[in-house]
Amino acid sequence: MDISPVFFYVFAALAIGFSLSVILKKNPVGNAFSLVMVFFAFAGIYAILGAHLIAALQVLVYAGAIMVLFIFVIMLLNADEPSFDMGRSHIGIKIGAGTLCAILFCTFVWAIKESPINIPAGRFTPEAIQASGGNTQVVSELMFSEYILPFELTSVLLLAAIVGAVAIAKRKLGKN
Amino acid sequence: MEALTIIRPESLSLSSEQVRALMPYFLVFGGIMLATLLAVVKGIKPKWPVFLLAVATAVVGVVASANLIPDATIGMFNGMMVSDSYSHFFNVIFMASAGITILASLRYLDREQLQHPEYYVLVLLSALGMMLMTSALDLIVIFIALEIMSLAVYVLVGFRRTDKKSNEAAMKYFILGSAASAILLYGAALLYGATQSTNIHEILKFTQAQPAGMTPLFTLGVWLVMIGFLFKVASVPFHMWMPDVYEGAPAPVTGFMTTGLKAAAFASFMRFFISMGYGTTLSATLQAHIHDILWVSAVLTMIVGNVIALTQTNLKRMLAYSSIAHSGYLLVGLLAGSGTPGGYSAVVFYLVAYAIMNLGAFIILTVISNREDTGLNLHDVSGLASRSPWLSFAMAVFLFSMAGIPPTAGFAAKYMLFYSAIQAHETPLVIISVLCSSISVYYYLRVLVYMYMREPVGSAPASRVSMWSALAVALMVAMTLQFGVVPARLVEVTKRAVASL
Structure with missing residues (x-):
C-alpha cells in the first residue's frame, strides 16, 4: 500500500x-x-x-x-x-542565533541530499509484519525479547523520576 | 512471505556467567529498592538506616565490581550490554565516588536541614545509571542510562529547594541537559538510518565493511552523538551551564558531579569514539575532520577553563572552571589514544586521579562552608591553616595534585597523558596543554597562599568535621599520594581495562 x-x-x-x-x-x-x-x-x-x-x-x-x-x-x-x-533579548543574539540555525538547516538539507537514499529495506517490511501477526504482536515480541534490556531500564528511569518528583514535591518549606 | 522469527530462545535466558557478570548491577539495584522501602516504613526514623544501607550498597558495589575486573568479556542481551574489565573498572570508580559522597553528605544535610532519605537513593540511582552507561553497547541503552544518571542529578542539584541559586542551577541544567540528550538521540536516529543499527559494534562493522557507506548522513549522526557527549563533559563551546550549576548545587553533589558524571560521560564517549572507527577504519577525510574539530575544542577548553578560573574568587566556581580545563586535558588524551602503544589508558588513569583529588577537595569545601554554602570565597579561607591544620594540609595535597606537582597522583596522570600525546605526534597540543597547566598553578596555589600566609579575617570557629567526612578525606589523601608515588599498579589495571575494549 x-x-x-x-x-x-x-x-x-x-x-x-x-x-x-x-x-x-x-x-x-x-x-x-x-x-x-x-x-x-x-x-x-x-x-x-x-x-x-x-x-x-x-x-x-x-x-x-x-x-x-x-x-x-x-x-x-x-x-x-x-x-x-521574559523581556526582549538583544537583537545581536537574535541575528546570531538565526544565522546559526540557518547554517545548521542548510547542513542538514545538504547531508540528506548527498546521502544515497537507496538504503536496503530491513527485516521489518510491512509484508513480513503482516505475515507474523501484525504490528501489535511484533512490537510486543520485540519488546520482551530483543529489546528487553532497554525496556526494563526504562522502568528504572521511571523509578528515578518518581523518587526525584517526591524529593522535590514532598518537603515542607523550612521544616526538617 | 514467511513470518519473522523474533523470539530467539537464547535471548530470553541468562547463563550463569552472565548472571555473575550482572551481580554488581543487581546488588546495587537491590540496595536502591531496599533503601526506598526503608525510607517510607512507618515508625522508624529513616536517616540512619537509609544512610547505612546506602553506604553498604556502595561498598558492596565496589567489591563486587572489583572482583569482576579480571574476568573475560561477556556480551549480554543481544550485545546491548557488555561486561568487561573496562566497565567494571569504571563501576568501581562510580560506586566509590557515590559512597564517599554519601559519607560526606550526612552532616551537611543535617546542617542544611535537608535530611531526606531520597537524597541517598538518588545518589545511588545516578551511580547505577553511570554503571549502565559505561557497559552499554547500544545507543538506545546509552541514552536511557544517560537519562537515569542525569534525572537523578537534576534533582540533586535542586535539592536545596528554598535556595534561589540551587533552583536556578537545577532549571538551567535540566533544560540544557534535556536539549543535549535530544541532540544525542537525534544523532542515534541518523546513525540508525545510515548504518541500520544502533549497536556500536555493528556500526564499527559497517564502517569496516563499506568505507563508501560513510555518507554525510553518517557523519552528521556521528557529530550529533558526539555533541551530546561533549555537552556532558562540558567542553567548550558546550560549557556554559557548568559554572552556574556547580555553584548552585549543594557542595557534596558538585563533588559527585565532577567525578562520577564526568568519568561516566568520558567512559561512554571513549567507547563510542573507538567504535566509530577513529584511528582504525574511519575514512581518512572524516578522521581528519574529527581530529581537527576536537583539536580546536580541546585547545579552547583548556584556555577558556584556565583563564576564566584565574578571575574567580568563589572556590566552587573556580573549581568548576578548573573542571572545564581538565576536560580539555582529557580530550588531548582522547585524540592521542589511537596513536600510542598505551592506547587510551592514560585517559583512564587521569580520570581516576582527577576523581580522587576533586572528590577530596569538594568534601573539604562541604566541611568548611557555612549554612547555604556561603563562606566559600577566597578570603573566607584565609588563615584556615591556624584554625584547622589537618584540613588545610589535605586541601594543599589536593590542590598540588590538581596543579600537577609531584609526588601526587595529578602529576603522574598529567605526565602519562602528555607523554602519550607526544608519542602520538601531537607536540603542538602538548605545548599548549603544558602552558595552560602552568597558568593553573597560579590559581591553585593562590588558595594555598590564602590558607597558610594570610591572617584570618574575623574569628570564625574551627569547622567541626564529622567522623565520616574525616574518614573520606583521609582516604582520598592517602590515595592521592599513593598513586603519585607508586602509580605502577594502577597503570597495569588501566591498561588491562582499556585492552578489553
Missing part, C-alpha cells in the same frame, strides 16, 4: 508549525493546545510509516493522558501571561 508523500509533507509542516507556536505563544493554554496538535501530526507520520500501533498509542498516551496532566498543572499553577514574558 503506497501512500502519497504529500501526506508526509502536510503532517511534517503541521508538526513544525505547531512546534514553533508552542515556544512562541505566550498563553500557556494555547501552548498546550499547540502541543496537542504536534502530537497528532506525529501520529499521522507514524501511521504513514505503517506503525499503526505507535500512532494509536501516541494519540492515547501523549495527546490524551499527558496533555490532561499538562492542563491540570497549568490550571493549578495559575500561571498568567506576564510570567511568560
Whole structure:
C-alpha cells in the first residue's frame, strides 16, 4: 500500500508549525493546545510509516493522558501571561542565533541530499509484519525479547523520576 | 512471505556467567529498592538506616565490581550490554565516588536541614545509571542510562529547594541537559538510518565493511552523538551551564558531579569514539575532520577553563572552571589514544586521579562552608591553616595534585597523558596543554597562599568535621599520594581495562 508523500509533507509542516507556536505563544493554554496538535501530526507520520500501533498509542498516551496532566498543572499553577514574558533579548543574539540555525538547516538539507537514499529495506517490511501477526504482536515480541534490556531500564528511569518528583514535591518549606 | 522469527530462545535466558557478570548491577539495584522501602516504613526514623544501607550498597558495589575486573568479556542481551574489565573498572570508580559522597553528605544535610532519605537513593540511582552507561553497547541503552544518571542529578542539584541559586542551577541544567540528550538521540536516529543499527559494534562493522557507506548522513549522526557527549563533559563551546550549576548545587553533589558524571560521560564517549572507527577504519577525510574539530575544542577548553578560573574568587566556581580545563586535558588524551602503544589508558588513569583529588577537595569545601554554602570565597579561607591544620594540609595535597606537582597522583596522570600525546605526534597540543597547566598553578596555589600566609579575617570557629567526612578525606589523601608515588599498579589495571575494549 503506497501512500502519497504529500501526506508526509502536510503532517511534517503541521508538526513544525505547531512546534514553533508552542515556544512562541505566550498563553500557556494555547501552548498546550499547540502541543496537542504536534502530537497528532506525529501520529499521522507514524501511521504513514505503517506503525499503526505507535500512532494509536501516541494519540492515547501523549495527546490524551499527558496533555490532561499538562492542563491540570497549568490550571493549578495559575500561571498568567506576564510570567511568560521574559523581556526582549538583544537583537545581536537574535541575528546570531538565526544565522546559526540557518547554517545548521542548510547542513542538514545538504547531508540528506548527498546521502544515497537507496538504503536496503530491513527485516521489518510491512509484508513480513503482516505475515507474523501484525504490528501489535511484533512490537510486543520485540519488546520482551530483543529489546528487553532497554525496556526494563526504562522502568528504572521511571523509578528515578518518581523518587526525584517526591524529593522535590514532598518537603515542607523550612521544616526538617 | 514467511513470518519473522523474533523470539530467539537464547535471548530470553541468562547463563550463569552472565548472571555473575550482572551481580554488581543487581546488588546495587537491590540496595536502591531496599533503601526506598526503608525510607517510607512507618515508625522508624529513616536517616540512619537509609544512610547505612546506602553506604553498604556502595561498598558492596565496589567489591563486587572489583572482583569482576579480571574476568573475560561477556556480551549480554543481544550485545546491548557488555561486561568487561573496562566497565567494571569504571563501576568501581562510580560506586566509590557515590559512597564517599554519601559519607560526606550526612552532616551537611543535617546542617542544611535537608535530611531526606531520597537524597541517598538518588545518589545511588545516578551511580547505577553511570554503571549502565559505561557497559552499554547500544545507543538506545546509552541514552536511557544517560537519562537515569542525569534525572537523578537534576534533582540533586535542586535539592536545596528554598535556595534561589540551587533552583536556578537545577532549571538551567535540566533544560540544557534535556536539549543535549535530544541532540544525542537525534544523532542515534541518523546513525540508525545510515548504518541500520544502533549497536556500536555493528556500526564499527559497517564502517569496516563499506568505507563508501560513510555518507554525510553518517557523519552528521556521528557529530550529533558526539555533541551530546561533549555537552556532558562540558567542553567548550558546550560549557556554559557548568559554572552556574556547580555553584548552585549543594557542595557534596558538585563533588559527585565532577567525578562520577564526568568519568561516566568520558567512559561512554571513549567507547563510542573507538567504535566509530577513529584511528582504525574511519575514512581518512572524516578522521581528519574529527581530529581537527576536537583539536580546536580541546585547545579552547583548556584556555577558556584556565583563564576564566584565574578571575574567580568563589572556590566552587573556580573549581568548576578548573573542571572545564581538565576536560580539555582529557580530550588531548582522547585524540592521542589511537596513536600510542598505551592506547587510551592514560585517559583512564587521569580520570581516576582527577576523581580522587576533586572528590577530596569538594568534601573539604562541604566541611568548611557555612549554612547555604556561603563562606566559600577566597578570603573566607584565609588563615584556615591556624584554625584547622589537618584540613588545610589535605586541601594543599589536593590542590598540588590538581596543579600537577609531584609526588601526587595529578602529576603522574598529567605526565602519562602528555607523554602519550607526544608519542602520538601531537607536540603542538602538548605545548599548549603544558602552558595552560602552568597558568593553573597560579590559581591553585593562590588558595594555598590564602590558607597558610594570610591572617584570618574575623574569628570564625574551627569547622567541626564529622567522623565520616574525616574518614573520606583521609582516604582520598592517602590515595592521592599513593598513586603519585607508586602509580605502577594502577597503570597495569588501566591498561588491562582499556585492552578489553
